[in-house]
Amino acid sequence: MNQMNMHVPMNSVVPAQNVGMQMPVSGPIMQQPSPQQMQPAAPQQPPQQDKVDNITKVKTLMGSLRECLPMTLKSAAQILHQNQNIDANNPKGIDNPVPRFDKNLEEFFSLCDQMELHLRTAVTCIQQAQSASHYLPLTVISSRLDSGPTTQDTALSYPQYMNTVRLQISYAKDIHDTLVAAAQNISPTE
Structure with missing residues (x-):
């Protein structure tokens, strides 16, 4: 551990770069923070969250699915090969560890379920957008404040x-x- 730098006196004298400037000696000296000290300050900024649409999420999951499917098929093939060797009383390859087929299959189905969820959400969003444009053909101004009567006839305030x-x-x-009420009036109550 580097403990030499931990015992630096707070009121140490720093050589002045500008002779005309006076530096306070009584308080702690302000030093520029090192990159390690600046790093914790970064999470205080609000994180930039880009809203990613569902189709983009499906496209990103597609890469993981392409990696997962061969792994699942490979582990299934290895299990079949090992079972064939066991059935044929062939000791060759029986002691080799086989990857877990159930974990690979579970990961594959998990990715498929996520993709299905995102695709269903995308379809629902598209249907809602179509219904909204059909039943309310006016554009909506996203400002929550009512700025008085709108000057455009094709826009609504929030x-x-x-x-x-x-x-x-x-x-x-x-x-x-x-x-x-009409259905209750038509059908006799029992």
Whole structure:
């Protein structure tokens, strides 16, 4: 361990580079932090989180799937070969360790499940975007503040959009309640 640098006095005299400047001697000397000291300060900054769409996530999982599938097939082939040697009473290759087929298969199915989840989410997002553009063809200004009446006829402010959504939800609930009441009136209660 390097303990020599740990016992540096706090009020040590530093040679002045500029003769005209006076440096305070009573307080601790301000030194530039070393790169090791600056490193912990980096996590304090908010991390840059790029929103990655689901299709990009599937593309990144595709590389892992391409690596996992041959490993799974290779371990399955080795297990089959070892079982064939055991069945043929051939001691050659029986003592060789065989990779775990169940772990490789589990990893393969896990990647497939993740890809399926991302693809289903992408399909749902596309369907919602199509429905939104069909039922609300106006663009929505992403600002949450109501800046007064919009000057464009083809744009809604965020509060206007939220009001439209609330009206659509209440309208759909009214239709649902009306249909339930009509169904109860038509069918005899038992």
